[in-house]
Amino acid sequence: MSDMNDNIARAHVGENAELYALGLLEARERAAIDAHVAGCSTCLRRVGEAEETAAILAQSLPRYAVSPRLAERLARAANAPEQVRAGRPVVVHLPRRVHPAWFAGMAAVAAAIAITFSGYETFRERSSLQTEEVALATVARSHFFHQTLANAAPSDSLTAKVLYARDGAWFYVIVDEPPPALHVMETVGGVERDLGPPLTDGRVETLFVPNAGHPSQIELRSGSTPVASARLTYAP
Amino acid sequence: MEERLVEEFIARRPDALGRAYEQYAPQLIAVARHAMGNAAAAEDCVHDALLRVWRTPGSFRPERGSLRAFLIACVRNEAMSTLRGSVRRDARERRAALLDPPEETTREPLDFLDAERVRAALARLPEEQRAAIVQAYFKNRSQSEIADHLGVPLGTIKSRISLGLRKLQLDLGEVRAT
Ligand SMILES: [Zn+2]
Numbered sequence: 001m002s003d004m005n006d007n008i009a010r011a012h013v014g015e016n017a018e019l020y021a022l023g024l025l026e027a028r029e030r031a032a033i034d035a036h037v038a039g040c041s042t043c044l045r046r047v048g049e050a051e052e053t054a055a056i057l058a059q060s061l062p063r064y065a066v067s068p069r070l071a072e073r074l075a076r077a078a079n080a081p082e083q084v085r086a087g088r089p090v091v092v093h094l095p096r097r098v099h100p101a102w103f104a105g106m107a108a109v110a111a112a113i114a115i116t117f118s119g120y121e122t123f124r125e126r127s128s129l130q131t132e133e134v135a136l137a138t139v140a141r142s143h144f145f146h147q148t149l150a151n152a153a154p155s156d157s158l159t160a161k162v163l164y165a166r167d168g169a170w171f172y173v174i175v176d177e178p179p180p181a182l183h184v185m186e187t188v189g190g191v192e193r194d195l196g197p198p199l200t201d202g203r204v205e206t207l208f209v210p211n212a213g214h215p216s217q218i219e220l221r222s223g224s225t226p227v228a229s230a231r232l233t234y235a236p
Numbered sequence: 237m238e239e240r241l242v243e244e245f246i247a248r249r250p251d252a253l254g255r256a257y258e259q260y261a262p263q264l265i266a267v268a269r270h271a272m273g274n275a276a277a278a279e280d281c282v283h284d285a286l287l288r289v290w291r292t293p294g295s296f297r298p299e300r301g302s303l304r305a306f307l308i309a310c311v312r313n314e315a316m317s318t319l320r321g322s323v324r325r326d327a328r329e330r331r332a333a334l335l336d337p338p339e340e341t342t343r344e345p346l347d348f349l350d351a352e353r354v355r356a357a358l359a360r361l362p363e364e365q366r367a368a369i370v371q372a373y374f375k376n377r378s379q380s381e382i383a384d385h386l387g388v389p390l391g392t393i394k395s396r397i398s399l400g401l402r403k404l405q406l407d408l409g410e411v412r413a414t
Contacts, residue, residue: 053408
């Protein structure tokens with residue numbers, strides 16, 4: 001078959017197809033399979049068949065009431081205005097060695113950007129290298145404000161920070177030890193939008209929105225529960 | 237109708253995401269709820285999984301199979317990732333999860349007929365494969381937890397699960413054809 005060159009053949013999905021369908025693989029292993037099946041119709045079919053079987057297993061799970069609220073949330077997210085979709089959130093994971101500086105003062109933040117920006121090697125293995133370069137270049141070149149997000153409850157101890165462009169053109173959220181099911185909400189022109197979940201991978205989670213449209217508030221939610229927020233001010 | 241929804245989903249027509257959810261909601265919610273345990277977490281899980289798919293153009297192709305089975309697998313993976321993540325984050329939760337496995341429920345299944353056929357097909361599997369699949373799918377255990385629990389190497393567990401699911405596929409395949 002033409003789509004089975006040596007490189008692909010070495011990494012055929014094999015029994016991981018069934019493990020994938022049952023939810024037993026780590027995000028990294030799933031990403032490798034996604035990349036492989038994009039170019040290998042044999043493995044695509046095997047994964048697909050395993051998923052069909054898993055879907056039959058699912059028919060024996062207990063039935064629960066379906067929430068109409070979720071349909072609304074999804075419709076809203078999918079129908080976000082064009083400028084938001086054009087600038088849909090780009091997740092940027094920083095190398096762990098840099099992250100403590102993000103929580104220090106301005107000078108340290110600028111230094112961290114410089115270190116990160118010159119230390120490309122750390123990013124080489126990541127598929128979204130270009131995106132990260134663009135994101136970091138944008139931040140490094142800009143004048144920006146920064147603010148620590150206030151926890152919603154006094155008992156919370158989430159550490160999160162937002163860096164944002166003075167002209168409101170982009171913002172960058174950094175969360176240390178993110179809670180589960182984290183979402184970033186932005187308020188632009190009085191309208192709140194769910195920017196969705198960043199990928200969860202490691203201790204620090206960051207989200208970069210390249211054309212933000214001057215948000216007035218950024219809020220983090222764990223599921224539907226607000227956990228931290230910041231009002232963004234743009235005074236000169 | 238399903239065909240049209242699939243076309244529109246692939247074309248990323250804005251309302252196709254909400255409609256796909258409405259079409260498959262009972263299954264998606266059941267899969268998420270089975271792993272996450274409570275309604276709010278299950279909803280968030282379905283939301284996150286579907287948005288992730290939506291924001292990755294080209295992630296679904298019809299050659300793969302049905303959109304329904306694909307989305308169910310996406311939700312299952314989202315749920316299991318969250319479960320593993322929270323388990324890693326907090327060792328206490330891990331102990332709690334092991335002490336307190338998902339309760340046996342008296343709720344009715346999504347589909348009585350399919351549930352009975354799944355039960356029968358599982359019963360026809362060799363015991364070691366059946367046990368591995370039950371632990372993985374119905375008890376939401378990770379591969380290494382199953383290996384520990386059953387006292388066999390990780391590689392053996394992978395093979396048993398893979399082999400077992402492919403046998404179920406042959407057995408249950410005829411069910412879908414009718
Ligand atoms: Zn292959």
